Amino acid sequence: MFTKTIISILLTLMILSTATMAYSLWRDELKAVVKVSTGELNLKFICHKIIACQHCSHNHPEEYYHSGEIISNGKKFVGKFENVYPCWKAIVALVIKNVGTVPATLNNINVKLHGDQELINTFHYRVCVFGPLGKSLSETPYWTRPSYEDLKELISICRNKVVLDPGEKAIVIIPMGIRETFVNSSNFNMEVTFDFVASW
């Protein structure tokens, strides 16, 4: 028993000694600290306009009313239109801004209508996107004075996809109307959303 203890102690000392030798070599260390700061991909609706009653060929009901609101943290526009009537025309104009820090491609505008099916069947609209625009929207009359007179010209500069660098804006113009075949006045809601992807 005593012999075993002695052997154990000796073995431990030998192992310790070997380990000490292995770690006793000189070494020096250089460090590289990599700090990664990622960007943000984000587009938002930042403002809207509704211009209605353009070229009305019929007397519109006095209780006609519209309103619009940007919701879902800038990802959705909701328009409410009450008592629209035959030949009613309007333009919804929206500004989308790249509020992120990396470029983004705006590649689709989605329009959904909710309301009287007969009205929706006679509803017509078109989506026109153009840009990119810099900081000042006053550079373009399509935002300051959107009108049906400018539509032909506007449609000629519409684009399917717009690449927006951080801080840049695009204008979405949605001219729309009710055909004469609709004979009543009714309400509908409109939802506008958009799809975007990273642009690199």
Add this chain to the structure above:
Amino acid sequence: MSKKLSIAIIPIFLLLLATASVAYAMWSETLRINVTAKTGELDWEFMEGSTLLKDACGLQPGYGDYGGNDWNATYLPSPGATQLDKDVGCTNVTLIDSDQDGDYDTMNITLHNVYPWYYTHIAFKVHNDGTIPLKIWRIIIDSQEFYELNAQVLDEGLKIDGDGDGLNDTLIWWGDNFGVQLEPCQSADISLDITILQDAPENATYNILISFEAVQWNEYLPGPPP
């Protein structure tokens, strides 16, 4: 009887004392060897002015190595990248003397405003500024040790979960000169490729630590310590 014995012992004692005194009275001289050990220093550094990188912060937008347009890891998992048409992110490298011993021991690499497939390449020189030869032993990335160039299963680099969300967000490839011996004053190239992966979180900041270790040349053994 006892008195007689005492008288007899005293002369014997005196005689012995006298003999000893003769022994200590000998002339003598000593030769001395003074051993002075002056140890060397194992020291290496990031070499100032040797860093080359793609998409350095501050470059004007444009193409080529001196243009600020970003690079995209188009060919992953194969190496190589193509330059994009925009300057969105950038890479910055600074050298730091963290222990104030007069050489640069830390390299801060910062990737600003980056996104999936952003690619950068950083090449630099390491320099033996000590007094004994050293060998570049290993690289430790995110606590994982490697003793050689990327090879075989690590062909495209090491995928790292830098932000700790369980998804790999960064790919690091490293190169060159493991096991190479640097004599005092000699230098060698090392390079890193960094690619941001698809699972990198948006709007986040995270750090990855990379260590390069060198050992004294005569104790170098390829691979982990025995």
